[in-house]
Amino acid sequence: MKKSIFYHAGCPVCISAEHDMIALIGAEGVEVVNIGEEKARIAEAESAGVVSVPALVAPNGNVLHINFGASMEDVKG
Amino acid sequence: MKKSIFYHAGCPVCISAEHDMIALIGAEGVEVVNIGEEKARIAEAESAGVVSVPALVAPNGNVLHINFGASMEDVKG
Numbered sequence: 052m053k054k055s056i057f058y059h060a061g062c063p064v065c066i067s068a069e070h071d072m073i074a075l076i077g078a079e080g081v082e083v084v085n086i087g088e089e090k091a092r093i094a095e096a097e098s099a100g101v102v103s104v105p106a107l108v109a110p111n112g113n114v115l116h117i118n119f120g121a122s123m124e125d126v127k128g
Numbered sequence: 129m130k131k132s133i134f135y136h137a138g139c140p141v142c143i144s145a146e147h148d149m150i151a152l153i154g155a156e157g158v159e160v161v162n163i164g165e166e167k168a169r170i171a172e173a174e175s176a177g178v179v180s181v182p183a184l185v186a187p188n189g190n191v192l193h194i195n196f197g198a199s200m201e202d203v204k205g
Contacts, residue, residue, distance in 0.1 A: 067190065071192060072192075075153050075157070109148045110151075111148070111151070115194050115195060116196075118191075
């Protein structure tokens with residue numbers, strides 16, 4: 052199965068949502084990307100439709116924005 | 129395993145998120161509640177911390193607000 056990608060930026064809201072989503076989906080189904088650290092992947096996240104973090108891009112391409120930790124502008128600093 | 133509860137109100141954002149979450153978690157792990165139709169369960173959702181729909185209440189009690197379809201005030205009409 053194609054993996055989901057969970058984008059976050061290390062904020063408390065992000066980490067909490069990450070733990071919950073991994074508990075629900077299973078770690079093997081999710082790639083976790085910290086775009087606060089891996090800034091090279093910010094463009095990839097934006098291109099997928101991510102406008103805030105935490106967000107999960109499902110295998111079908113749909114973006115699920117989960118709660119609200121930070122906007123992409125915040126992440127870019 | 130204790131089930132998650134997915135609260136929604138029938139809006140297009142809700143239905144899309146419902147399909148995505150069920151694809152990710154599996155239908156057997158999620159109870160789906162349409163609080164637009166089952167208005168008696170609005171209080172239960174609010175008590176769990178749901179402030180907008182769609183939202184998933186995880187087995188650990190954490191509330192994941194997924195995208196934004198409608199506020200609880202909208203649902204109450």
